Structure formats: C-alpha cells, structure tokens
Amino acid sequence: MPKISDSIDYKDIVCPFCSLHCDDLKLKIIDNKIYVKSDINESCKDKFERNNSTSINTVSPKINSKSQSFDTVVKHSKKLINESNETLIFNASADVNIARELIVSTSKINGIFDHINSETFLKNIDIYQRKGFMSTSLSEVKNKSDVIVLFSDNILKNYPRLVERVLAPDNSFSVKANKKKIYIIGNKKNNIKQSFKKDSRIEYIDFNIRDTSMLIESLKKKSNKTSIKDNIFNEFLQRINNSKYLTICWATSELIKNVNCYNTISSISEYVVSINEKSRAACLPLAGNDGDVSNIQTTGWLTGFPSRIKFTGNYFEYDRDLYHGNNLIESNNIDLVIYVNGISNKKLILNKKNKNIIIGHPSTKYDIQPDVFIPCGIPGIDYKGLIFRTDNVVTLPLVDIKIPTYRSAQEILRRILN
Amino acid sequence: MTTIHLKNGHVFDPANRVYNKKKDVFIQDGKVVKSLKKKSDQIINCTDKIIMPGAIDLHTHIGGGKVNIARLMLQEFHNNSDRDYDLTADFVPSTLKTGLQYIGMGYTSCFEPALLPMNARQSHLEMADIPFVDKGGYALLGNDDYLLAMIAKGAHQSEINDYVAFILKASQCIGIKVVNAGGINAFKFNQRALDVDEQSIRYKVTPRKIVNVLARAVYELGVPHPLHVHCSNLGVPGNFKSTIETIKAAEGLPIHITHIQFHSYGDNGDRKFSSASAEITEYLNKVPNLTCDVGQIMFGQTVTMSGDSMKQHKNHKHAHPKKWLCMDIECDAGCGVVPFKYKDQSFVNALQWAIGLETFLLAEDAEKIFLTTDHPNGGPFTSYPHLIKLLMDKTFRDDLLDRLAVDIKEHTILKDIKREYTLSEIATMTRSAPAKILGLKNKGSLSAGSDADITVYDKKLNDIEEMFAHPSHVIKDGILVVKNSVVQDYIWGKTQVVKPEYDPSIEKKLDKHFKKFNTIGLSNFAISNDEMSEVIGSDVNENECLRKRIS
Numbered sequence: 015m016p017k018i019s020d021s022i023d024y025k026d027i028v029c030p031f032c033s034l035h036c037d038d039l040k041l042k043i044i045d046n047k048i049y050v051k052s053d054i055n056e057s058c059k060d061k062f063e064r065n066n067s068t069s070i071n072t073v074s075p076k077i078n079s080k081s082q083s084f085d086t087v088v089k090h091s092k093k094l095i096n097e098s099n100e101t102l103i104f105n106a107s108a109d110v111n112i113a114r115e116l117i118v119s120t121s122k123i124n125g126i127f128d129h130i131n132s133e134t135f136l137k138n139i140d141i142y143q144r145k146g147f148m149s150t151s152l153s154e155v156k157n158k159s160d161v162i163v164l165f166s167d168n169i170l171k172n173y174p175r176l177v178e179r180v181l182a183p184d185n186s187f188s189v190k191a192n193k194k195k196i197y198i199i200g201n202k203k204n205n206i207k208q209s210f211k212k213d214s215r216i217e218y219i220d221f222n223i224r225d226t227s228m229l230i231e232s233l234k235k236k237s238n239k240t241s242i243k244d245n246i247f248n249e250f251l252q253r254i255n256n257s258k259y260l261t262i263c264w265a266t267s268e269l270i271k272n273v274n275c276y277n278t279i280s281s282i283s284e285y286v287v288s289i290n291e292k293s294r295a296a297c298l299p300l301a302g303n304d305g306d307v308s309n310i311q312t313t314g315w316l317t318g319f320p321s322r323i324k325f326t327g328n329y330f331e332y333d334r335d336l337y338h339g340n341n342l343i344e345s346n347n348i349d350l351v352i353y354v355n356g357i358s359n360k361k362l363i364l365n366k367k368n369k370n371i372i373i374g375h376p377s378t379k380y381d382i383q384p385d386v387f388i389p390c391g392i393p394g395i396d397y398k399g400l401i402f403r404t405d406n407v408v409t410l411p412l413v414d415i416k417i418p419t420y421r422s423a424q425e426i427l428r429r430i431l432n
Numbered sequence: 433m434t435t436i437h438l439k440n441g442h443v444f445d446p447a448n449r450v451y452n453k454k455k456d457v458f459i460q461d462g463k464v465v466k467s468l469k470k471k472s473d474q475i476i477n478c479t480d481k482i483i484m485p486g487a488i489d490l491h492t493h494i495g496g497g498k499v500n501i502a503r504l505m506l507q508e509f510h511n512n513s514d515r516d517y518d519l520t521a522d523f524v525p526s527t528l529k530t531g532l533q534y535i536g537m538g539y540t541s542c543f544e545p546a547l548l549p550m551n552a553r554q555s556h557l558e559m560a561d562i563p564f565v566d567k568g569g570y571a572l573l574g575n576d577d578y579l580l581a582m583i584a585k586g587a588h589q590s591e592i593n594d595y596v597a598f599i600l601k602a603s604q605c606i607g608i609k610v611v612n613a614g615g616i617n618a619f620k621f622n623q624r625a626l627d628v629d630e631q632s633i634r635y636k637v638t639p640r641k642i643v644n645v646l647a648r649a650v651y652e653l654g655v656p657h658p659l660h661v662h663c664s665n666l667g668v669p670g671n672f673k674s675t676i677e678t679i680k681a682a683e684g685l686p687i688h689i690t691h692i693q694f695h696s697y698g699d700n701g702d703r704k705f706s707s708a709s710a711e712i713t714e715y716l717n718k719v720p721n722l723t724c725d726v727g728q729i730m731f732g733q734t735v736t737m738s739g740d741s742m743k744q745h746k747n748h749k750h751a752h753p754k755k756w757l758c759m760d761i762e763c764d765a766g767c768g769v770v771p772f773k774y775k776d777q778s779f780v781n782a783l784q785w786a787i788g789l790e791t792f793l794l795a796e797d798a799e800k801i802f803l804t805t806d807h808p809n810g811g812p813f814t815s816y817p818h819l820i821k822l823l824m825d826k827t828f829r830d831d832l833l834d835r836l837a838v839d840i841k842e843h844t845i846l847k848d849i850k851r852e853y854t855l856s857e858i859a860t861m862t863r864s865a866p867a868k869i870l871g872l873k874n875k876g877s878l879s880a881g882s883d884a885d886i887t888v889y890d891k892k893l894n895d896i897e898e899m900f901a902h903p904s905h906v907i908k909d910g911i912l913v914v915k916n917s918v919v920q921d922y923i924w925g926k927t928q929v930v931k932p933e934y935d936p937s938i939e940k941k942l943d944k945h946f947k948k949f950n951t952i953g954l955s956n957f958a959i960s961n962d963e964m965s966e967v968i969g970s971d972v973n974e975n976e977c978l979r980k981r982i983s
C-alpha cells in the first residue's frame with residue numbers, strides 16, 4: 015500500500031481525457047500530487063495537474079449545495095430514486111467499467127439509459143446501419159496513408175496531439191513520412207493558430223465545413239463548385255487521385271451543428287467507398303471525448319444497442335426517439351436524472367423541473383445546483399479502468415496513479431441503488 | 433462446495449474409451465472424483481439419462497470488434513416484441529445471451545478464433561461478460577506488418593518463434609490463427625487476391641511461406657493447438673486446390689483448417705461451382721496431423737464476419753440487407769462484416785449446405801473433424817442440435833434435401849452416403865477431440881481429476897435435436913447451472929491460455945518498433961494476468977505446453 019508521502023515516477027501512462035488516449039505520458043507523483051513530465055501541450059497537462067489543488071481535494075457530498083455526510087447523501091439519493099416513476103441514468107463520461115456498472119444500475123431500477131453524446135455518435139453508426147462503410151484506425155493512418163484530409167475548425171483544440179502522433183508523424187512504416195500530404199480543411203486561421211508545430215506537409219485550406227458535401231460532390235465530378243480557388247482545388251484533386259491510401263477524417267461533434275450532418279458524413283463515406291473500387295481509401299471519424307466509444311462498445315455487447323434503452327422487469331427495449339435522454343429532460347418527461355461524470359470537463363446542463371443527482375469527479379461543471387452531488391474518483395487517476403480509443407479498435411488500460419480522494423463511481427452507484 | 437452424484441447414467445466418455453456404459457459419476461470441489469467418502473449433497477437419478485463431458489466449441493465468433501459491429505449494424509434483428517430478458521438476435525447475441533444459450537445447450541467452453549492482438553482487450557472484455565462458459569482466443573498473425581517484414585528479411589525461425597510466443601502471452605491467447613495469409617495485408621496495398629504461391633507486392637512473401645513459418649513456430653514452441661488456418665481464396669469456386677496447397681505448406685507439421693466447407697469448392701459443371709468435398713476428405717483421411725472444422729451453413733438470415741477484409745470487401749455486393757463494413761486495423765489485420773441470407777432457392781447456397789454435410793459424412797475419423805457453423809458465418813451456434821440431427825439421421829437429411837427449393841441432386845452425392853453418426857462419434861467430435869487438440873488436459877473427459885464440466889441429456893426424448901437442444905442438467909466447475917432444463921444463477925468461467933517461453937530480448941526490439949511506428953506503447957499493448965482478473969474481469973488458467981521449446 016503506497017503512502018501519501020511516497021514519490022513515484024510513472025511512464026507510459028494513458029491519458030483518459032481525450033479520445034486519442036495517448037499512452038506515452040511521464041508523470042511524477044509527490045505527496046499524492048500529479049506532475050506531468052512529458053513535453054506536451056499545456057491543456058493536456060492541465061487536465062492532470064488541476065486535480066492537485068486543495069479545493070478539488072476537499073469537495074464534500076452535497077444535498078441542495080449543502081455539505082452532508084456520505085451516508086446522509088446516500089440515504090437522500092435512495093429516497094429520490096424511490097419516489098421517481100421514471101429515472102434516466104445519463105452517462106456523461108465513463109470508462110468501460112463504469113459503463114458496465116451503469117447498465118447494471120439501470121436494470122436494477124427499471125430505468126432509462128442514455129449517453130449524453132448519443133445524438134452525435136448515432137450519426138456515425140447510422141452509416142453502417144444503412145449502407146457500406148470503409149474505415150481505418152490510427153496506426154494504419156500513421157503508417158500507410160499517404161494523403162490525409164481532415165475537415166475541422168477546431169480539431170487541434172479537441173484532439174491536441176492528433177497531428178503530431180497520427181496525421182503527420184516523424185516515422186511511418188510503409189510510406190515515406192516526409193512524402194505524406196495532410197490537408198486540414200476548415201477555418202484556416204483557427205486551425206493554424208491551434209497547431210502545435212509548423213509542418214510543411216500540412217496544407218490548410220480555408221473553407222466553410224458546412225459545405226463539405228458540396229466539396230465531396232465537386233471531387234466526385236472533378237469540377238469545382240466550391241469557394242476554394244480553382245488552382246488549389248485542382249492540386250488537391252490531383253493528390254487525391256494519385257493517392258495510394260487516402261484517409262478522410264472528421265469529428266462528428268463538429269459536423270453535428272450542420273443541419274445536414276448525416277448527409278455530409280454519408281457523402282464522405284460514399285465517396286470513400288467508391289474510391290475503393292479501384293484504389294484504397296478509408297474513413298476515420300473522430301469520436302467524442304466523453305467516453306463515447308467505451309459507451310457504444312460496452313452497451314453494444316451487453317444489449318445489442320449503442321444507447322437509449324429502457325429496462326422493464328425482465329426485459330429491455332431500445333427506442334431511439336422515446337429514450338432520447340436530452341429530449342426527455344428538455345420536454346420534462348423524466349422525474350429524476352442521475353448524471354455520471356467520471357472524466358469530462360464539459361458543463362452539464364440541468365433542468366430544474368426534474369430532480370438531479372450528479373455522481374461526478376470533483377471539478378464537474380454544471381449550470382444549476384443539483385439536488386445531490388456526490389464526488390467520485392477519475393478512472394486513470396484514482397482508479398484502474400479501461401477505455402476505448404477513438405478508432406474503436408484499441409482499448410487502453412487506465413491506471414490508478416495516486417491514492418484516491420473519493421470513492422469510485424461504481425461504488426457510489428452500488429450504494430445508492432442497493 | 434457441494435458434492436454431486438450422477439447415478440446410473442449412460443456414460444459417453446470417449447477420452448476414456450467409455451461408450452454408452454451404465455455408470456455413476458461423482459463430483460467434488462469442482463472436479464470429477466472416483467468416489468465420494470460421504471453421502472453426496474445431491475443425487476441426480478440418471479437412469480434415463482445420457483452423460484457426457486461438457487461440449488467444447490473450438491471456433492465461434494463470440495467476442496471482439498467485428499462481433500460488436502455486427503450487433504450494432506443489425507439491430508433491426510434484435511426482436512423487440514418478444515418479452516424475454518434478452519432480445520438480441522441469435523446470430524449476434526449479447527454477451528449475456530451467448531452464455532445463456534451455450535450453457536442451455538450443454539456447452540461449457542467456447543473459443544473465439546479471430547482475436548486481433550491490437551483488439552485483444554475488447555475480445556477479452558466481451559468474453560469476460562459471457563456467463564458460465566470457459567473461453568479463450570486464437571491470436572491473429574500472418575497479416576501483421578511486423579511479422580511480414582521479419583519474413584521478408586529472412587529472419588531466423590527462432591526469432592519468429594520468440595515473436596509468436598510473445599504475442600500469445602501479451603494477448604492472453606491459447607492458439608495462433610492465420611486468416612488469408614498475407615492477403616489482408618496485401619489488400620491494404622490494393623491487391624485484390626493472393627493465391628498460395630503468389631507474392632504480395634509489398635513484402636514479396638507468399639501465403640505458403642507465412643503458413644509454413646507460423647505452423648513451424650507453433651510446433652516448435654510446443655503450443656498444443658496446431659496453427660489454425662483460414663485458407664486463401666475463401667468462397668472462390670475451384671478453391672479446393674489452394675486448400676490442399678495450404679495444407680502442404682505445413683510440410684507435415686500439425687495444421688488445423690477451419691470452416692473447410694468454404695474452402696472445398698470445385699469449378700465444374702455448367703454453373704462453374706461444384707462440390708470438392710470428396711477430394712478434400714480423401715486428403716483429410718489419409719494425411720496425419722491434419723484436422724478441420726466444417727463451418728456448416730444453415731438456411732436463413734445471418735451475418736458474416738471475418739478478419740478477411742480482402743474477401744469480405746469483394747463479398748459486400750452480396751450483402752443482405754444491403755449494408756456492410758470493412759476496416760483496416762492497426763497494421764495488425766482487418767475485418768469485414770457483411771450480413772447475409774442463405775437461401776435454399778439459391779443453387780450456390782444449397783450446394784454449400786450439401787458440401788458441408790458431405791464433408792462431415794466422408795471424414796472417417798471423428799477425432800479429425802469438428803462440429804461448427806463458424807458462428808455466425810454459416811449460421812448461429814444455436815443450430816448445432818439441428819446439425820447433429822442431420823448427421824445422425826439419414827431419413828431426416830434426405831427429406832430436407834428433397835424439399836430444397838432448388839434441385840441439387842445431380843450435384844451432390846449426399847443421397848448416396850449411408851452413414852449416420854453415432855452418439856459416440858458426436859461425443860468425440862464435440863468433447864474429447866476438441867479438448868485434445870486445444871491441449872485442455874482437464875476437459876472433455878470424465879476421468880478423476882477432470883474439471884466437472886458435465887452435460888446430462890434426457891434419453892427419453894425421442895427427437896435427437898430436442899435432446900441436444902435442451903439437456904436436463906449441466907454442471908460447470910462442479911456447480912449445477914442447469915437443472916431440469918432451467919438455467920440457474922450465473923457463474924463465470926475462466927480464460928484458457930498457453931504461454932510458451934521466449935527470449936525476452938524480443939521485447940526490446942518490439943518496444944523500439946512500437947515506439948517508432950505504433951500508436952500505443954508495448955507496455956500498454958500487453959495484458960497481464962492481474963489486469964485480466966482485476967480489470968477485465970476474467971481469471972486466467974494457464975495450460976501446459978506439449979513439451980519444451982525446440983528452437
């Protein structure tokens with residue numbers, strides 16, 4: 015059993031915070047505080063180090079924002095659960111093992127289960143539920159892809175190390191790393207600003223990503239109907255046509271703002287499928303950073319569905335419209351929402367017309383005070399766990415790097431539901 | 433732990449040459465024992481019962497990325513109107529339902545044959561959530577850039593052996609499988625076919641060489657299960673020749689050819705599609721060190737899932753319903769998920785059905801052929817009882833053949849085959865033989881000291897399909913988990929693995945390679961026993977190698 019005062023050096027630590035889940039971090043623990051020793055982006059560092067502050071380590075369980083003992087809070091939560099006719103267990107960010115517990119929890123109370131980002135991730139699943147899809151994974155892109163197209167205004171902020179680790183790496187096994195060509199298409203100014211290093215292999219094309227389908231259509235027809243200058247378009251088209259392994263990458267969380275999100279993704283996917291008749295190409299959709307993939311996968315193998323499930327007695331059913339968590343909350347059709355937020359820093363938007371319990375790591379943000387707040391540890395910092403990477407292929411081990419200040423989300427769930 | 437006395441049963445225990453003998457079986461502390469010192473806690477009257485060791489499925493796709501893609505892709509087949517606990521489709525059941533269905537049929541161990549090392553955690557996670565049964569995986573090699581580059585530069589066999597042994601340990605597997613050797617990799621470089629003696633463009637390596645090197649590695653390391661091979665040219669008319677060439681690639685070393693039905697096609701006749709089961713089984717019957725499983729097809733909707741992205745990409749044109757997914761995976765392998773409906777109106781599908789049955793019936797030795805549908809590729813594992821009836825009952829079989837919507841009688845010798853499998857042969861092919869070929873010393877047998885994984889069937893049921901579908905009692909690790917055909921409380925099985933020794937210097941080389949080219953580090957790639965039990969949720973049982981490593 016380690017003591018609080020022990021100093022420990024860690025290497026090859028997995029970051030739980032963005033869906034790339036980089037696993038090369040060096041950390042030092044002194045007095046149970048975390049110090050990131052790797053030369054990485056400040057925002058990545060901060061996600062670890064912000065957990066060192068005293069205020070973060072002294073959060074108590076609360077009922078109506080008043081501190082209470084854990085037992086009192088558990089008792090009150092049980093009461094809210096008992097009084098509720100319809101309870102939504104809402105995954106706001108969890109690793110695989112919390113996600114497993116969430117499904118078990120929902121079945122115990124005949125509740126509804128959904129993930130906070132399901133509207134976004136269902137758009138990607140929709141593609142292969144309706145038509146063909148060719149996809150790839152990070153190491154394939156790093157080692158085999160010679161031309162990479164990324165649609166984004168903000169990707170480097172959401173996935174800070176995507177470019178250096180995957181899209182424009184120093185080493186590549188099957189293609190010459192220095193011969194790779196990476197097109198980042200979107201808000202040029204923003205994309206350049208957020209870029210970690212200058213790299214001549216990367217070309218930024220200024221473009222409104224709402225018009226992505228039009229660009230794809232232009233590429234298909236080999237005729238430019240977009241706002242991109244013809245000479246730039248033609249060079250881009252030629253690169254694509256000469257590519258040996260084209261990757262097209264996007265984050266659905268960005269495209270979702272587009273009313274035609276599904277059509278946009280679908281047009282990219284169809285284009286990629288058609289290229290594969292003669293050459294090789296693949297899609298790399300980037301998943302959300304709130305344990306989205308771990309939720310899809312875990313719920314998938316346990317129930318056959320990615321989210322939006324209701325348990326009733328001995329059985330469960332999936333209904334994409336009826337058990338849509340955010341809609342249930344907005345339309346006041348739920349009595350109680352239990353948010354479980356193990357990892358994310360995204361602000362939770364609560365509805366005061368229903369009761370709210372948050373089981374969340376201590377820096378969880380929310381807009382209005384919940385009825386109950388119970389702080390929990392973070393998998394990958396306080397507890398061991400497992401998390402799926404954005405490409406759905408690799409699952410990474412999360413390690414308990416420090417002595418936990420708070421109970422695990424699983425333990426809390428078991429306590430309030432038994 | 434409670435003791436159980438199975439009294440006066442008709443015992444089939446081929447591992448001990450016991451065939452239909454009136455006997456008692458005693459169980460204590462999870463094991464079969466010779467006798468009990470005290471009166472047993474539970475006596476089950478087996479006067480009208482058949483007792484066999486628990487069945488073992490050595491090739492069933494039950495956990496991993498492609499299985500989960502199929503679950504999510506085909507959700508319209510999860511039946512919302514049936515108010516059972518679990519509504520997932522039989523061909524893509526949830527993990528929970530997988531365990532419930534297997535144990536309900538008397539299966540106590542199941543093996544996932546296509547575990548991608550890079551996807552190993554997911555496979556183990558899914559399998560850990562399958563209740564009741566023991567499980568294990570075969571690690572997929574032979575399309576990974578690392579191995580192909582090693583072969584291309586002429587690495588010494590002992591270095592390859594080190595790599596193979598490392599992969600077995602790191603991915604917590606019990607065997608090695610190769611799928612379309614080199615072909616999945618070649619597809620990433622835009623090759624669309626790769627015959628046994630054809631060189632890949634990128635590595636200039638042939639499938640023959642890959643199979644040879646891997647079969648040798650498995651043999652020299654002393655891994656009990658022979659190299660598990662999904663041949664080149666899956667589903668291609670005339671492919672029986674390349675199947676035989678693939679077998680020859682092992683140069684007499686042990687080799688297991690999986691779902692051989694899909695690789696036993698001729699190209700004769702006006703349809704240019706014919707049965708080559710006679711050629712294949714003739715070979716099987718005469719060549720030692722060769723085993724196979726069949727991959728029988730069943731009519732109806734299913735989904736095909738395979739590491740063979742090269743062939744699955746080609747097959748997507750036959751998708752039913754019209755949707756599919758192919759993926760390149762981590763310089764490791766690939767996958768293709770294509771839903772498919774086998775129709776008895778289709779000449780090709782009907783003949784595939786007959787070819788599978790011919791193969792079963794022409795194979796002389798029940799120790800060399802195993803009962804599989806390559807779940808779910810040929811059909812769901814829940815069709816095993818039906819398949820057993822087809823093998824044991826000629827009248828039933830001939831009736832079905834007569835009733836097929838398309839007449840294939842000129843193209844199959846099925847009617848001429850008189851053979852009916854005996855219960856002893858069924859017991860061999862589903863119990864003792866798979867245990868032996870997997871190196872599971874304590875399974876597939878009722879000798880004292882064996883794991884008490886036991887299935888009790890009701891002899892009074894005069895329909896053999898009904899009898900195999902609903903055993904009256906199933907015991908797993910000494911616990912009565914099915915009682916009067918009703919599944920009892922959940923228990924959780926173990927993960928069966930094998931860990932041959934290797935020179936640790938391979939880890940240094942791999943570490944360098946991972947750092948430079950992969951997107952995770954070696955230390956996060958390998959799965960420890962502690963992680964298996966504490967985090968993934970399944971305890972590991974290490975099986976012995978056949979002998980010390982040769983080179």
Ligand SMILES: [Zn+2]
Pocket residue numbers: 491493545690691806809
């Ligand atoms: Zn298979």
